[in-house]
Structure formats: C-alpha cells, structure tokens
Amino acid sequence: MIGRPKPRMDDRVFRDGSEEASDDADVSALPSPLESPGTHWRESQALENNFQEILSVTKQIDVLKALLTEMKDGMYNHSWTGDPVEEQESNDTLDEEMSNLVNYVLKKLREDQVQKADYALKSAGASIIEAGTSESYKNDKAKLYWHGIGFLNYEMPPDIILQPDVHPGKCWAFPGSQGHVLIKLAEKIVPTAVTMEHISEKVSPSGNISSAPKEFSVYGVSKECKGEEIFLGQFVYNKQETTVQTFELQHAVSETLSCVKLKILSNWGHPKYTCLYRFRVHGSPGNST
Numbered sequence: 001m002i003g004r005p006k007p008r009m010d011d012r013v014f015r016d017g018s019e020e021a022s023d024d025a026d027v028s029a030l031p032s033p034l035e036s037p038g039t040h041w042r043e044s045q046a047l048e049n050n051f052q053e054i055l056s057v058t059k060q061i062d063v064l065k066a067l068l069t070e071m072k073d074g075m076y077n078h079s080w081t082g083d084p085v086e087e088q089e090s091n092d093t094l095d096e097e098m099s100n101l102v103n104y105v106l107k108k109l110r111e112d113q114v115q116k117a118d119y120a121l122k123s124a125g126a127s128i129i130e131a132g133t134s135e136s137y138k139n140d141k142a143k144l145y146w147h148g149i150g151f152l153n154y155e156m157p158p159d160i161i162l163q164p165d166v167h168p169g170k171c172w173a174f175p176g177s178q179g180h181v182l183i184k185l186a187e188k189i190v191p192t193a194v195t196m197e198h199i200s201e202k203v204s205p206s207g208n209i210s211s212a213p214k215e216f217s218v219y220g221v222s223k224e225c226k227g228e229e230i231f232l233g234q235f236v237y238n239k240q241e242t243t244v245q246t247f248e249l250q251h252a253v254s255e256t257l258s259c260v261k262l263k264i265l266s267n268w269g270h271p272k273y274t275c276l277y278r279f280r281v282h283g284s285p286g287n288s289t
Helices: 037-079 084-110 158-162
Strands: 127-129 143-146 149-153 172-175 179-197 215-221 229-236 244-248 257-264 273-276 278-285
Touching: 127 158, 158 172, 158 179, 158 278, 172 179, 179 215, 179 229, 229 244, 229 257
Parallel strands: none
Antiparallel strands: 127 179, 143 149, 172 273, 179 244, 179 257, 179 278, 215 229, 215 257
C-alpha cells in the first residue's frame, strides 16, 4: 500500500528564508502550495510570532491601565468630595476614555508603518520584468520528497518582494551578494522614495539575518523599461534599525517613469545568497513634463 508523501526531514532548505543553518535546511520552512507538514510548521511559526507580539502589546496595555488607574485613584482619594452618583459617572467616563486610548494604541499598531502609497505593489498592478532580473538562487535540496524523489521545488519567485506578506521564509533569494530586479510599476510616477523591509533577528529561527541586503542603489528606467537607466540614489539598509526603512531619493527626476531597477551591491555577510523580503516605491503620479 502506497503511503502518503512524506518530506525527508534530513533534506533542508532555508530555515528562515534568509539564513542557511547548514547546506540543508528544514523543508517545512518554505511556503508550499500543497498541504504538507511544512504548511503546519509555517502556520505555527506565524502564530507564535503573532502571539509574542500580542503578549508584548498586552504588557504595555497593562502598564498603561495600571498607570491610569493609579492616577484616577489618587485623584479621587485626595480631591473627591462630591455626590457618590456623580463619582460613579466620573469613573465610567474615565473607564471609557481608558478604553478609547487602548483602542487607539491597537489601531496605530495595526496601521501600515510607512503611510505612503506603494506603486510597486503586485495587487495594485506592479510586476517583475524577468528579462531584467537576476536568476533565483538554486538549491536542489529545496524540495518536497516522496520516497527519496524530489518532486516539488519551493523556491520563491521574484515577485514575492512586491507583496505585503513578510514572514520568515517568504523572500526571494538570488546567489551571492550582488543582484538586481527590474520592476514595472502599477502606474507611471515621479519617484520620490523607496522602502526596504526585512525580518528582524528576533523572529529569525537562525538568530541572525546575514543574508539581508546592505548597500543598494535605485535607478529609474525610461521608455517602457528598456531605455536609459537614471540614477536615483544609493543607500544602506541597517539591520540594527527598524525592519521597515524608508529612503528619500537623492536625485530628483521631473519626468514620470514606469519602471524602477533595484541593484543590491552587498549583503550583511552571507556567503551563498541574499534574500529580499519586500521593496516598495513611492512617488507622485502625473503626466510627463
């Protein structure tokens, strides 16, 4: 009787999509289009990360509540001499204000950190021009195995960097520390800034993010992605700072552009590959001048 397909656990791929603990890594670390043990692993990791974030927020809220309660009690103990009914109404008002404040904090945490339109967003119509993009990192062991035969490759495509789902493993990897990707924007814009995002060391199963991009440059491309490359700026993604970093372009352009090329010049030390999680392009739409 033929059993269900089982992944060979000794064949490993990226553990976090950005670090290779060895030449092999756990196959379950990469997203799968099929239901598999890897799916459950990723879901459990995502749930654990979300749970840790919730715990952190909960602690902050508890501290806030305790502080507000202490302030409220101190105010009543020292200055309240009015009617008990009015005191209760005042208590209810303060409780409502406290609840509103907590909800405001939670709303801010859920909001996008950048607060700028992303014209490189896939769901808005942006796409990758493969002819102007580096080859993906090839790892023969990044597969699901059935009776020792690899039948499904788990490499992430380049357009994963144009999507907002940033979880460990959901990155596009290219070999070495230098590579490039050509992006057709959702519409023509005058670019003004870009945003680079990577996971933090805290959520990386390997404990480091040496495959994160470090130095990179950005170019605008004229004439429908086939024309002259216009230098827009060179920047450094600092892995010690926040995971989402926005960079104002150093060289302004007056014409609208439909394509942007991202060139990675170095990473933070990984010898085999570099991983890109998300890249955004900001600007102002309008007609060419």
